[in-house]
Amino acid sequence: MRIVVVGAGVGGLALARGLSARGHEVSVHERAAELRRGGAGLSLYPNGTAALEALGVDVPSLGRRLDAMVVRTPDGRERSTMDLAAIAARLGHDVRQVPRRDLLEALAAGLPEEAVRFGRACTSVTETPSGPVVAFADGESVRADAVVGADGVRSVVRRELWGASDVRETGWASWLALTPLPDALADGGTGFITQAPGRMCSALPAGDGLVQWWFDLPWGPGVPVPDSPVAELRARFGDWADPGVRTILEHARDEDLSPFPHVRGGVRRGWGRGAVTLLGDAAHPFPPSTGQGANQALEDAWALTLALSGPRAQADPAAALRRYERARYRRAALASAASGLEAVQQFPMPPMSRSAADRLLTGQFALYIRSVSTVLAAGRAGVRLP
Ligand SMILES: Cc1cc2nc3c(=O)[nH]c(=O)nc-3n(C[C@H](O)[C@H](O)[C@H](O)COP(=O)(O)OP(=O)(O)OC[C@H]3O[C@@H](n4cnc5c(N)ncnc54)[C@H](O)[C@@H]3O)c2cc1C
Numbered sequence: 001m002r003i004v005v006v007g008a009g010v011g012g013l014a015l016a017r018g019l020s021a022r023g024h025e026v027s028v029h030e031r032a033a034e035l036r037r038g039g040a041g042l043s044l045y046p047n048g049t050a051a052l053e054a055l056g057v058d059v060p061s062l063g064r065r066l067d068a069m070v071v072r073t074p075d076g077r078e079r080s081t082m083d084l085a086a087i088a089a090r091l092g093h094d095v096r097q098v099p100r101r102d103l104l105e106a107l108a109a110g111l112p113e114e115a116v117r118f119g120r121a122c123t124s125v126t127e128t129p130s131g132p133v134v135a136f137a138d139g140e141s142v143r144a145d146a147v148v149g150a151d152g153v154r155s156v157v158r159r160e161l162w163g164a165s166d167v168r169e170t171g172w173a174s175w176l177a178l179t180p181l182p183d184a185l186a187d188g189g190t191g192f193i194t195q196a197p198g199r200m201c202s203a204l205p206a207g208d209g210l211v212q213w214w215f216d217l218p219w220g221p222g223v224p225v226p227d228s229p230v231a232e233l234r235a236r237f238g239d240w241a242d243p244g245v246r247t248i249l250e251h252a253r254d255e256d257l258s259p260f261p262h263v264r265g266g267v268r269r270g271w272g273r274g275a276v277t278l279l280g281d282a283a284h285p286f287p288p289s290t291g292q293g294a295n296q297a298l299e300d301a302w303a304l305t306l307a308l309s310g311p312r313a314q315a316d317p318a319a320a321l322r323r324y325e326r327a328r329y330r331r332a333a334l335a336s337a338a339s340g341l342e343a344v345q346q347f348p349m350p351p352m353s354r355s356a357a358d359r360l361l362t363g364q365f366a367l368y369i370r371s372v373s374t375v376l377a378a379g380r381a382g383v384r385l386p
Helices: 009-021 048-053 084-091 099-110 156-162 229-237 242-251 293-307 311-315 317-343 354-371 374-380
Strands: 002-006 025-029 043-045 068-072 078-083 095-099 123-127 133-136 141-143 146-149 168-180 188-196 199-207 210-217 256-262 276-278
Touching: 002 009, 009 025, 009 099, 009 229, 009 293, 043 099, 043 229, 043 293, 048 084, 048 293, 048 374, 078 084, 078 354, 084 256, 084 276, 095 199, 123 146, 123 156, 133 199, 146 156, 146 317, 156 168, 156 256, 156 276, 188 242, 199 229, 210 229, 229 242, 256 317, 276 317, 293 317, 293 374, 311 317, 317 354, 317 374, 354 374
Parallel strands: 002 025, 002 146, 068 188, 146 276
Antiparallel strands: 043 095, 068 078, 123 133, 133 141, 168 210, 168 256, 188 199, 199 210
Protein backbone atom coordinates (compact mmCIF):
# COMPACT_ATOMS: atom_id res chain seq x y z
CA MET A 1 0.00 0.00 0.00
CA ARG A 2 1.22 3.55 -0.69
CA ILE A 3 1.03 5.49 2.59
CA VAL A 4 1.83 9.17 3.07
CA VAL A 5 2.70 10.29 6.61
CA VAL A 6 2.67 14.02 7.38
CA GLY A 7 5.19 14.89 10.13
CA ALA A 8 8.51 13.28 11.10
CA GLY A 9 8.07 13.47 14.88
CA VAL A 10 8.05 10.54 17.28
CA GLY A 11 4.73 9.17 16.01
CA GLY A 12 5.25 9.68 12.28
CA LEU A 13 8.70 8.08 12.25
CA ALA A 14 7.60 5.15 14.44
CA LEU A 15 4.68 4.47 12.12
CA ALA A 16 6.86 4.72 9.01
CA ARG A 17 9.26 2.25 10.54
CA GLY A 18 6.49 -0.21 11.40
CA LEU A 19 4.85 0.02 7.98
CA SER A 20 7.97 -0.04 5.81
CA ALA A 21 9.24 -3.14 7.66
CA ARG A 22 5.97 -4.80 6.64
CA GLY A 23 6.31 -4.06 2.95
CA HIS A 24 4.33 -0.83 2.58
CA GLU A 25 5.62 2.01 0.42
CA VAL A 26 5.85 4.83 2.96
CA SER A 27 6.90 8.42 2.52
CA VAL A 28 7.17 10.86 5.44
CA HIS A 29 6.86 14.58 4.69
CA GLU A 30 8.30 16.93 7.30
CA ARG A 31 7.88 20.70 7.35
CA ALA A 32 11.25 21.35 9.07
CA ALA A 33 14.57 21.28 7.23
CA GLU A 34 15.90 18.40 9.36
CA LEU A 35 15.04 16.11 12.26
CA ARG A 36 14.27 18.03 15.43
CA ARG A 37 17.42 18.45 17.58
CA GLY A 38 15.82 20.20 20.57
CA GLY A 39 12.87 19.42 22.81
CA ALA A 40 15.11 18.01 25.59
CA GLY A 41 14.11 14.48 26.57
CA LEU A 42 11.14 12.20 26.95
CA SER A 43 10.14 9.78 29.69
CA LEU A 44 9.21 6.50 28.08
CA TYR A 45 7.05 4.27 30.25
CA PRO A 46 6.51 0.50 29.82
CA ASN A 47 3.77 1.08 27.24
CA GLY A 48 6.06 3.27 25.10
CA THR A 49 9.09 0.98 25.43
CA ALA A 50 6.88 -2.06 24.65
CA ALA A 51 5.73 -0.36 21.43
CA LEU A 52 9.30 0.56 20.49
CA GLU A 53 10.51 -3.01 21.07
CA ALA A 54 7.71 -4.37 18.88
CA LEU A 55 8.74 -1.89 16.18
CA GLY A 56 12.28 -3.26 16.26
CA VAL A 57 14.05 -0.43 18.11
CA ASP A 58 17.02 -1.33 20.31
CA VAL A 59 15.50 0.13 23.48
CA PRO A 60 18.39 -0.56 25.91
CA SER A 61 20.66 1.63 23.75
CA LEU A 62 18.40 4.66 24.32
CA GLY A 63 19.03 7.11 27.15
CA ARG A 64 19.03 5.73 30.68
CA ARG A 65 16.86 3.28 32.60
CA LEU A 66 14.96 4.94 35.46
CA ASP A 67 14.54 2.97 38.68
CA ALA A 68 12.84 5.41 41.01
CA MET A 69 11.30 8.84 41.32
CA VAL A 70 11.39 10.55 44.72
CA VAL A 71 8.60 12.99 45.54
CA ARG A 72 9.69 15.87 47.80
CA THR A 73 8.32 19.05 49.31
CA PRO A 74 10.00 22.44 48.62
CA ASP A 75 11.95 22.19 51.90
CA GLY A 76 13.52 18.96 50.62
CA ARG A 77 11.47 16.53 52.74
CA GLU A 78 10.76 13.20 51.04
CA ARG A 79 7.07 12.34 50.91
CA SER A 80 7.19 9.12 48.91
CA THR A 81 9.06 7.17 46.25
CA MET A 82 7.62 5.78 43.07
CA ASP A 83 9.39 2.47 42.44
CA LEU A 84 9.81 2.56 38.66
CA ALA A 85 11.89 -0.65 38.65
CA ALA A 86 8.95 -2.45 40.28
CA ILE A 87 6.54 -0.96 37.71
CA ALA A 88 8.87 -2.11 34.90
CA ALA A 89 9.06 -5.61 36.41
CA ARG A 90 5.27 -5.75 36.82
CA LEU A 91 4.52 -4.58 33.28
CA GLY A 92 7.47 -6.33 31.60
CA HIS A 93 9.17 -3.32 30.00
CA ASP A 94 11.63 -0.63 31.14
CA VAL A 95 11.03 2.98 32.08
CA ARG A 96 13.68 5.10 30.31
CA GLN A 97 14.59 8.74 30.02
CA VAL A 98 15.69 9.42 26.44
CA PRO A 99 17.00 12.55 24.69
CA ARG A 100 14.36 13.30 22.05
CA ARG A 101 16.95 13.67 19.29
CA ASP A 102 18.34 10.17 20.06
CA LEU A 103 14.87 8.66 19.81
CA LEU A 104 14.15 10.40 16.50
CA GLU A 105 17.50 9.29 15.07
CA ALA A 106 16.97 5.69 16.20
CA LEU A 107 13.53 5.62 14.58
CA ALA A 108 14.76 7.22 11.34
CA ALA A 109 17.76 4.88 11.15
CA GLY A 110 15.42 1.96 10.50
CA LEU A 111 13.85 3.59 7.42
CA PRO A 112 14.79 3.18 3.77
CA GLU A 113 16.93 5.94 2.25
CA GLU A 114 14.74 8.80 0.87
CA ALA A 115 11.73 7.74 2.98
CA VAL A 116 11.77 11.08 4.85
CA ARG A 117 11.51 14.30 2.86
CA PHE A 118 12.30 17.55 4.65
CA GLY A 119 11.10 21.07 3.85
CA ARG A 120 7.68 19.65 2.92
CA ALA A 121 4.98 21.62 4.73
CA CYS A 122 1.59 20.05 4.10
CA THR A 123 -0.98 22.68 3.13
CA SER A 124 -4.04 20.59 2.27
CA VAL A 125 -5.48 17.08 2.03
CA THR A 126 -8.19 16.44 -0.54
CA GLU A 127 -10.19 13.23 -0.69
CA THR A 128 -10.75 12.05 -4.31
CA PRO A 129 -12.35 8.87 -5.73
CA SER A 130 -8.88 7.54 -6.53
CA GLY A 131 -7.46 8.20 -3.05
CA PRO A 132 -6.48 11.17 -0.90
CA VAL A 133 -4.13 13.81 -2.35
CA VAL A 134 -1.72 15.73 -0.10
CA ALA A 135 -0.46 19.12 -1.27
CA PHE A 136 2.68 20.89 -0.03
CA ALA A 137 3.84 24.48 0.20
CA ASP A 138 6.48 23.79 -2.48
CA GLY A 139 3.67 23.29 -5.01
CA GLU A 140 4.02 19.50 -5.29
CA SER A 141 1.34 17.00 -4.38
CA VAL A 142 1.18 13.22 -3.87
CA ARG A 143 -1.65 10.71 -4.10
CA ALA A 144 -1.81 7.80 -1.66
CA ASP A 145 -3.87 4.79 -0.65
CA ALA A 146 -3.91 6.19 2.90
CA VAL A 147 -2.78 9.44 4.55
CA VAL A 148 -1.79 9.78 8.21
CA GLY A 149 -1.60 13.20 9.85
CA ALA A 150 1.19 12.91 12.45
CA ASP A 151 1.78 16.64 12.34
CA GLY A 152 1.47 17.52 16.01
CA VAL A 153 -0.73 19.79 18.10
CA ARG A 154 -1.34 22.36 15.35
CA SER A 155 -2.12 19.65 12.79
CA VAL A 156 -3.02 20.82 9.29
CA VAL A 157 -4.44 17.37 8.51
CA ARG A 158 -6.76 17.61 11.53
CA ARG A 159 -7.90 21.05 10.33
CA GLU A 160 -8.54 19.65 6.84
CA LEU A 161 -10.67 16.87 8.33
CA TRP A 162 -12.54 18.69 11.05
CA GLY A 163 -12.23 22.43 10.44
CA ALA A 164 -10.92 25.17 12.75
CA SER A 165 -8.68 23.94 15.57
CA ASP A 166 -10.05 23.62 19.11
CA VAL A 167 -6.51 23.48 20.57
CA ARG A 168 -6.05 26.04 23.36
CA GLU A 169 -3.30 26.97 25.79
CA THR A 170 -4.13 25.73 29.31
CA GLY A 171 -2.47 28.57 31.21
CA TRP A 172 0.53 26.46 32.23
CA ALA A 173 4.01 26.10 30.78
CA SER A 174 7.08 23.93 31.21
CA TRP A 175 10.54 25.48 31.09
CA LEU A 176 12.87 22.65 30.27
CA ALA A 177 16.45 21.77 29.42
CA LEU A 178 18.75 18.80 28.88
CA THR A 179 22.20 19.58 30.26
CA PRO A 180 25.08 18.05 32.20
CA LEU A 181 24.78 18.71 35.93
CA PRO A 182 27.66 18.34 38.39
CA ASP A 183 25.65 16.19 40.72
CA ALA A 184 24.91 12.57 41.56
CA LEU A 185 21.65 13.22 39.72
CA ALA A 186 23.30 12.51 36.38
CA ASP A 187 24.80 9.18 37.41
CA GLY A 188 22.08 7.19 39.12
CA GLY A 189 18.75 5.85 37.99
CA THR A 190 16.72 8.03 40.37
CA GLY A 191 14.96 11.27 39.57
CA PHE A 192 13.01 13.66 41.76
CA ILE A 193 9.87 15.71 41.59
CA THR A 194 9.48 18.58 44.06
CA GLN A 195 6.00 20.01 44.32
CA ALA A 196 4.02 22.77 45.89
CA PRO A 197 0.48 23.72 44.88
CA GLY A 198 0.79 25.57 41.58
CA ARG A 199 4.52 24.95 41.01
CA MET A 200 6.87 22.06 40.52
CA CYS A 201 10.43 21.19 39.53
CA SER A 202 11.63 17.81 38.36
CA ALA A 203 14.86 16.23 37.11
CA LEU A 204 15.66 12.86 35.58
CA PRO A 205 18.98 11.33 34.49
CA ALA A 206 19.00 10.84 30.69
CA GLY A 207 22.33 9.03 30.11
CA ASP A 208 25.77 10.25 28.98
CA GLY A 209 26.00 12.57 32.00
CA LEU A 210 22.90 14.51 30.92
CA VAL A 211 19.97 15.44 33.12
CA GLN A 212 16.57 16.49 31.87
CA TRP A 213 15.17 19.09 34.24
CA TRP A 214 12.13 21.30 34.08
CA PHE A 215 9.89 23.68 35.97
CA ASP A 216 6.10 23.73 35.55
CA LEU A 217 4.26 26.90 36.47
CA PRO A 218 1.17 28.87 35.56
CA TRP A 219 1.81 30.84 32.37
CA GLY A 220 -1.11 32.72 30.87
CA PRO A 221 -1.66 32.67 27.11
CA GLY A 222 0.23 35.50 25.43
CA VAL A 223 2.52 36.22 28.42
CA PRO A 224 5.86 37.17 26.80
CA VAL A 225 9.04 35.13 27.29
CA PRO A 226 11.18 36.99 29.87
CA ASP A 227 14.60 38.35 28.84
CA SER A 228 16.20 36.04 31.36
CA PRO A 229 14.22 32.86 32.01
CA VAL A 230 16.77 31.88 34.67
CA ALA A 231 16.21 35.13 36.59
CA GLU A 232 12.46 34.48 36.40
CA LEU A 233 12.86 30.91 37.71
CA ARG A 234 15.20 32.05 40.50
CA ALA A 235 12.59 34.63 41.52
CA ARG A 236 9.84 32.03 41.62
CA PHE A 237 11.74 29.04 43.09
CA GLY A 238 14.71 30.69 44.85
CA ASP A 239 13.13 30.24 48.29
CA TRP A 240 12.99 26.42 47.90
CA ALA A 241 15.53 24.61 50.06
CA ASP A 242 15.28 21.33 48.13
CA PRO A 243 18.90 20.45 47.23
CA GLY A 244 18.06 19.28 43.69
CA VAL A 245 16.20 22.50 42.89
CA ARG A 246 19.08 24.57 44.29
CA THR A 247 21.63 22.71 42.13
CA ILE A 248 19.55 23.28 39.02
CA LEU A 249 18.99 26.99 39.72
CA GLU A 250 22.71 27.42 40.38
CA HIS A 251 23.76 25.87 37.04
CA ALA A 252 20.86 26.94 34.82
CA ARG A 253 21.77 29.06 31.78
CA ASP A 254 19.31 31.09 29.74
CA GLU A 255 20.48 29.59 26.44
CA ASP A 256 19.63 26.03 27.58
CA LEU A 257 16.03 26.75 28.54
CA SER A 258 13.03 26.50 26.24
CA PRO A 259 9.46 27.37 27.23
CA PHE A 260 6.63 25.05 26.19
CA PRO A 261 3.13 26.40 26.85
CA HIS A 262 0.80 23.48 27.58
CA VAL A 263 -2.07 22.98 25.15
CA ARG A 264 -5.16 20.83 25.02
CA GLY A 265 -7.69 19.92 22.35
CA GLY A 266 -10.63 17.54 22.27
CA VAL A 267 -10.25 13.81 21.52
CA ARG A 268 -12.82 12.89 18.88
CA ARG A 269 -14.32 9.42 18.92
CA GLY A 270 -13.53 9.02 15.22
CA TRP A 271 -10.18 10.61 14.33
CA GLY A 272 -10.37 10.29 10.56
CA ARG A 273 -12.54 9.99 7.48
CA GLY A 274 -12.21 7.83 4.37
CA ALA A 275 -8.56 6.94 3.79
CA VAL A 276 -7.26 9.72 6.08
CA THR A 277 -6.54 9.43 9.81
CA LEU A 278 -4.57 11.12 12.60
CA LEU A 279 -1.90 9.90 14.98
CA GLY A 280 -0.19 11.20 18.13
CA ASP A 281 -0.70 14.81 19.23
CA ALA A 282 -2.66 15.52 16.04
CA ALA A 283 -5.33 13.07 17.27
CA HIS A 284 -5.14 13.76 21.02
CA PRO A 285 -3.34 17.00 21.98
CA PHE A 286 -2.93 17.13 25.77
CA PRO A 287 -0.51 18.62 28.35
CA PRO A 288 2.68 16.78 29.36
CA SER A 289 1.86 16.55 33.08
CA THR A 290 1.72 12.72 33.11
CA GLY A 291 4.46 12.23 30.48
CA GLN A 292 2.25 10.19 28.14
CA GLY A 293 2.17 12.20 24.87
CA ALA A 294 5.04 10.45 23.09
CA ASN A 295 4.11 7.12 24.68
CA GLN A 296 0.59 7.48 23.27
CA ALA A 297 2.02 8.42 19.85
CA LEU A 298 4.10 5.21 19.94
CA GLU A 299 1.00 3.25 20.96
CA ASP A 300 -0.83 4.74 17.96
CA ALA A 301 2.04 3.79 15.64
CA TRP A 302 1.94 0.21 16.91
CA ALA A 303 -1.85 -0.05 16.59
CA LEU A 304 -1.96 1.49 13.11
CA THR A 305 0.85 -0.79 11.91
CA LEU A 306 -1.22 -3.74 13.14
CA ALA A 307 -4.43 -2.44 11.52
CA LEU A 308 -2.73 -1.91 8.16
CA SER A 309 -1.09 -5.35 8.11
CA GLY A 310 -2.73 -8.16 6.18
CA PRO A 311 -4.98 -8.60 3.13
CA ARG A 312 -8.10 -7.14 4.80
CA ALA A 313 -6.41 -3.72 5.02
CA GLN A 314 -5.21 -3.90 1.43
CA ALA A 315 -8.79 -4.49 0.22
CA ASP A 316 -10.31 -1.66 2.30
CA PRO A 317 -7.78 0.85 3.76
CA ALA A 318 -10.54 3.11 5.16
CA ALA A 319 -12.03 0.25 7.20
CA ALA A 320 -8.55 -0.55 8.56
CA LEU A 321 -8.13 3.08 9.68
CA ARG A 322 -11.47 2.96 11.50
CA ARG A 323 -10.40 -0.28 13.27
CA TYR A 324 -7.22 1.52 14.43
CA GLU A 325 -9.19 4.51 15.73
CA ARG A 326 -11.61 2.24 17.62
CA ALA A 327 -8.69 0.30 19.12
CA ARG A 328 -7.05 3.47 20.43
CA TYR A 329 -9.87 5.89 21.27
CA ARG A 330 -10.77 4.87 24.84
CA ARG A 331 -7.22 4.59 26.15
CA ALA A 332 -5.96 7.75 24.43
CA ALA A 333 -8.99 9.67 25.76
CA LEU A 334 -8.21 8.41 29.27
CA ALA A 335 -4.57 9.54 28.97
CA SER A 336 -5.83 12.93 27.84
CA ALA A 337 -8.29 13.21 30.76
CA ALA A 338 -5.61 12.20 33.30
CA SER A 339 -3.29 14.93 32.04
CA GLY A 340 -5.77 17.48 33.48
CA LEU A 341 -4.18 16.80 36.87
CA GLU A 342 -1.70 19.56 36.05
CA ALA A 343 -3.94 22.06 37.79
CA VAL A 344 -2.95 20.55 41.12
CA GLN A 345 0.51 19.14 40.32
CA GLN A 346 0.30 17.13 43.50
CA PHE A 347 -0.09 13.40 43.92
CA PRO A 348 -2.96 13.39 46.45
CA MET A 349 -1.75 11.44 49.45
CA PRO A 350 -3.82 10.81 52.61
CA PRO A 351 -1.84 10.61 55.90
CA MET A 352 -0.10 7.21 56.02
CA SER A 353 3.26 5.59 56.70
CA ARG A 354 6.10 6.16 54.25
CA SER A 355 6.12 2.55 53.04
CA ALA A 356 2.34 2.59 52.52
CA ALA A 357 2.68 5.87 50.58
CA ASP A 358 5.40 4.34 48.39
CA ARG A 359 3.27 1.27 47.66
CA LEU A 360 0.19 3.37 46.91
CA LEU A 361 2.02 5.71 44.53
CA THR A 362 3.77 2.84 42.73
CA GLY A 363 0.58 0.78 42.47
CA GLN A 364 -1.51 3.73 41.24
CA PHE A 365 0.99 4.62 38.55
CA ALA A 366 1.34 1.01 37.32
CA LEU A 367 -2.45 0.82 37.11
CA TYR A 368 -2.58 4.10 35.20
CA ILE A 369 0.02 2.94 32.64
CA ARG A 370 -1.87 -0.32 32.16
CA SER A 371 -5.17 1.55 31.73
CA VAL A 372 -3.88 3.79 28.95
CA SER A 373 -2.08 1.05 27.01
CA THR A 374 -3.39 -0.82 23.99
CA VAL A 375 0.01 -2.45 23.42
CA LEU A 376 0.28 -3.98 26.91
CA ALA A 377 -3.33 -5.22 26.77
CA ALA A 378 -2.66 -6.81 23.39
CA GLY A 379 0.49 -8.46 24.77
CA ARG A 380 -1.55 -10.03 27.60
CA ALA A 381 -4.02 -11.32 24.98
CA GLY A 382 -1.19 -12.76 22.86
CA VAL A 383 -1.66 -10.27 19.98
CA ARG A 384 1.63 -9.34 18.28
CA LEU A 385 2.66 -7.39 15.20
CA PRO A 386 3.02 -9.81 12.27
C1 LIG B 1 7.44 20.24 27.81
C2 LIG B 1 7.02 18.92 27.27
C3 LIG B 1 7.49 17.75 27.88
C4 LIG B 1 7.07 16.52 27.38
N1 LIG B 1 7.49 15.38 28.01
C5 LIG B 1 7.04 14.19 27.59
C6 LIG B 1 7.46 12.97 28.22
O1 LIG B 1 8.28 12.98 29.16
N2 LIG B 1 6.96 11.79 27.77
C7 LIG B 1 6.08 11.75 26.74
O2 LIG B 1 5.63 10.65 26.38
N3 LIG B 1 5.66 12.86 26.10
C8 LIG B 1 6.13 14.08 26.51
N4 LIG B 1 5.72 15.21 25.87
C9 LIG B 1 4.76 15.10 24.76
C10 LIG B 1 5.46 14.71 23.47
O3 LIG B 1 6.50 15.61 23.16
C11 LIG B 1 4.45 14.69 22.33
O4 LIG B 1 3.25 14.10 22.75
C12 LIG B 1 5.02 13.90 21.16
O5 LIG B 1 6.15 14.54 20.64
C13 LIG B 1 3.95 13.72 20.08
O6 LIG B 1 4.52 13.15 18.95
P1 LIG B 1 3.89 13.47 17.51
O7 LIG B 1 4.71 12.67 16.56
O8 LIG B 1 2.43 13.28 17.57
O9 LIG B 1 4.12 15.03 17.31
P2 LIG B 1 5.46 15.86 17.20
O10 LIG B 1 6.56 15.16 17.93
O11 LIG B 1 5.10 17.25 17.60
O12 LIG B 1 5.81 15.83 15.66
C14 LIG B 1 5.03 16.50 14.71
C15 LIG B 1 5.90 16.76 13.50
O13 LIG B 1 5.09 17.27 12.44
C16 LIG B 1 5.77 18.34 11.83
N5 LIG B 1 4.77 19.18 11.18
C17 LIG B 1 3.91 20.04 11.76
N6 LIG B 1 3.12 20.62 10.86
C18 LIG B 1 3.48 20.11 9.67
C19 LIG B 1 3.01 20.31 8.32
N7 LIG B 1 2.03 21.17 8.04
N8 LIG B 1 3.61 19.61 7.33
C20 LIG B 1 4.61 18.74 7.58
N9 LIG B 1 5.09 18.52 8.83
C21 LIG B 1 4.53 19.18 9.86
C22 LIG B 1 6.52 19.01 12.96
O14 LIG B 1 7.59 19.80 12.47
C23 LIG B 1 6.99 17.80 13.77
O15 LIG B 1 8.23 17.32 13.32
C24 LIG B 1 6.16 16.45 26.30
C25 LIG B 1 5.72 17.63 25.68
C26 LIG B 1 6.15 18.84 26.16
C27 LIG B 1 5.63 20.10 25.50
